[in-house]
Amino acid sequence: MKDGPDIARIAALIGDPARANMLTALMSGKALTATELSQEAGITLQTASSHLAKLGAGGLLMPRKQGRHKYFSLANDEVAHVLEALMGLAAGSGHLRTRTGPRDEELRKARVCYNHLAGHMGIQMYDSFLRQGFLDIGTEGLTLTKTGASFVRDFGIDLDGLTAKKSPLCRECLDWSERRSHLAGSLGRALLAQMENLSWAKRIPESRIVRFTKAGQTEFDATFQR
Amino acid sequence: MKDGPDIARIAALIGDPARANMLTALMSGKALTATELSQEAGITLQTASSHLAKLGAGGLLMPRKQGRHKYFSLANDEVAHVLEALMGLAAGSGHLRTRTGPRDEELRKARVCYNHLAGHMGIQMYDSFLRQGFLDIGTEGLTLTKTGASFVRDFGIDLDGLTAKKSPLCRECLDWSERRSHLAGSLGRALLAQMENLSWAKRIPESRIVRFTKAGQTEFDATFQR
DNA sequence: TTCATAGTTCGACCGTAGTCGAAGCATTTG
DNA sequence: CAAATGCTTCGACTACGGTCGAACTATGAA
Structure with missing residues (x-):
């Protein structure tokens, strides 16, 4: 039954709507904070925190602490590639939204x-x-x-x-x-x-x-x- | 919240271990019957049938009826590409197993x-x-x-x-x-x-x-x- | 120091989806 | 025709996981 590479594990990580939304938001290449990502996904910060921990443990995200913020970005190009391939399969063209920082x-x-x-x-x-x-x-x-x-x-x-x-x-x-x-x-x-x-x-x-x-x-x- | 292409939908389809096993078995390019796929995934035929219906409805599989058999193959190259990308991310090299027909x-x-x-x-x-x-x-x-x-x-x-x-x-x-x-x-x-x-x-x-x-x-x- | 903000952890609730047994079709074989 | 095989549908059970409120920690600002 065990087929070498466990594609189900990471596919399941991407397969949750909230997590998928966060990942697509990160496709811009920019790092986003946990709070921003929670808004992106339409969930509370607590839930987002749990999701982000899973994505990090799964090797899909690269978290970095910066002061009292925690920035997340895609772990590497391969992750982006998988997401892009999935977007292609899901047909329709990919949307990206972002929402960045300082006003001044x-x-x-x-x-x-x-x-x-x-x-x-x-x-x-x-x-x-x-x-x-x-x-x-x-x-x-x-x-x-x-x-x-x-x-x-x-x-x-x-x-x-x-x-x-x-x-x-x-x-x-x-x-x-x-x-x-x-x-x-x-x-x-x-x-x-x-x-x-x-x-x-x-x-x-x-x-x-x-x-x-x-x-x-x-x-x-x-x-x-x- | 809705990010154009619904990557979560298909990622969730791949994200189930039983379905992932079936899909990887189909990576050989050969078509397999529902029974064979159920064995491949280690589940009963009833469960497999339900999974296969979902994969078909999701556009990942191409079912063909042939007499009293039903053969399944990957819907197109893009599906295979996604699976391959996922295998790459899941690290380790991909295994493939197959088990085909006539003896004579x-x-x-x-x-x-x-x-x-x-x-x-x-x-x-x-x-x-x-x-x-x-x-x-x-x-x-x-x-x-x-x-x-x-x-x-x-x-x-x-x-x-x-x-x-x-x-x-x-x-x-x-x-x-x-x-x-x-x-x-x-x-x-x-x-x-x-x-x-x-x-x-x-x-x-x-x-x-x-x-x-x-x-x-x-x-x-x-x-x-x- | 105290207060505010960012994020984590805990606990409880709830729903969805995977699972299989049993029965039902459909197709081929004898 | 009846029997066998391949697959589907139905129904019930179960469990895993997503969700949020509340309490807790950590960092920065006043």
């Missing part, structure tokens, strides 16, 4: 997150690092590549000083507004500090907004938009 | 089925027709193409005589031993009759075996094996 335009664009750069520009920088091969996504956590190290040094950062400390150099941080990962860790903090040093930007007091100068914006784009 | 070697090779050719050679001819574009699989049933018609005429069959009758010219028939479709209908019967006319083969009395002569076999291979 400036906050969305660039803000401080534990002293590193977050928001659209944070994502922009992170993507640029990945594109240029400055960062390597290993089994557990990010590492700075050789080319990445030399770039960072050229940018004016005391890399040796950072690595001397015990706090992690590179970490992924889930962006609030963009709902994607960006660069955190001591390197992330140092990069933002250096941008402030170079007078590219400054923090607006009494808020988390990071406001770039016109020149600073140009420099940033030239440096990180390739 | 000669019967498996070539036999009569409602006066048309069945068994391995029947499949061979059917595949050859499809490969050469003699048959066209439309929305409902097979049709003979122009090139197919001229081939058939060259083979010595009175095609006009056949089309004059009201019984269907081409029909699919599910092969007992191969568990795949082959050509039935009046054309199928005429083709077998012509092979007997040409002394390629003759029927063995008191059985359904069709025995080809050595020369007939050679001719058949030359004609239908491309």
Whole structure:
């Protein structure tokens, strides 16, 4: 009776309407909180919590704790592939709905997150690092590549000083507004500090907004938009 | 709450262990009877019947009645694709088990089925027709193409005589031993009759075996094996 | 510190769906 | 025709799992 891979187990996980709704909501690629997902599915938070625990245990979801929020995203591409295949079979075209965070335009664009750069520009920088091969996504956590190290040094950062400390150099941080990962860790903090040093930007007091100068914006784009 | 394509519905269908076992058994591409599938799933025939009805209504299975048997196969490639994706996610490599029909070697090779050719050679001819574009699989049933018609005429069959009758010219028939479709209908019967006319083969009395002569076999291979 | 918000755990309720025995059709075989 | 085989339908039982209220923990804000 036992047919090797237990397709019934995961199909049953997807087979509950509430869970299916959560999973399809996550197909956008963005991470959502438990509360948002509960609304997405039309169920209470308690019920959602139980569902999310099951999906996590089943290997379909990747939960990440961020402060007092818990963000969920699809565990990997294969999960998305299965969902897409199911959508195809279920005929009709796939809908996606999402509903994301901060209202303030400036906050969305660039803000401080534990002293590193977050928001659209944070994502922009992170993507640029990945594109240029400055960062390597290993089994557990990010590492700075050789080319990445030399770039960072050229940018004016005391890399040796950072690595001397015990706090992690590179970490992924889930962006609030963009709902994607960006660069955190001591390197992330140092990069933002250096941008402030170079007078590219400054923090607006009494808020988390990071406001770039016109020149600073140009420099940033030239440096990180390739 | 309603997310367009109802992936939960079909995922739930696959999500039951008994149904999942039946579906994986059908991944071989061969059609299986309700009884065989019930054994495959380790449940009684009554329960299996209910499951199979649901899978049919859900569009995952294609049932075909053949005498007092009912054969089930996956409805289409997309279903197989979903199952394969699920197997991938469920990790581990997929097992397949099957258990097919007739014992007698000669019967498996070539036999009569409602006066048309069945068994391995029947499949061979059917595949050859499809490969050469003699048959066209439309929305409902097979049709003979122009090139197919001229081939058939060259083979010595009175095609006009056949089309004059009201019984269907081409029909699919599910092969007992191969568990795949082959050509039935009046054309199928005429083709077998012509092979007997040409002394390629003759029927063995008191059985359904069709025995080809050595020369007939050679001719058949030359004609239908491309 | 206290309060508010996000999420988890516990317990109880309820419904749905899987299961099988028994009886009923349908088709083939003798 | 009767008997046998393959499958379906009906009905009853059972259990698993989804659901929510209430209480609890953890993190952040005032």
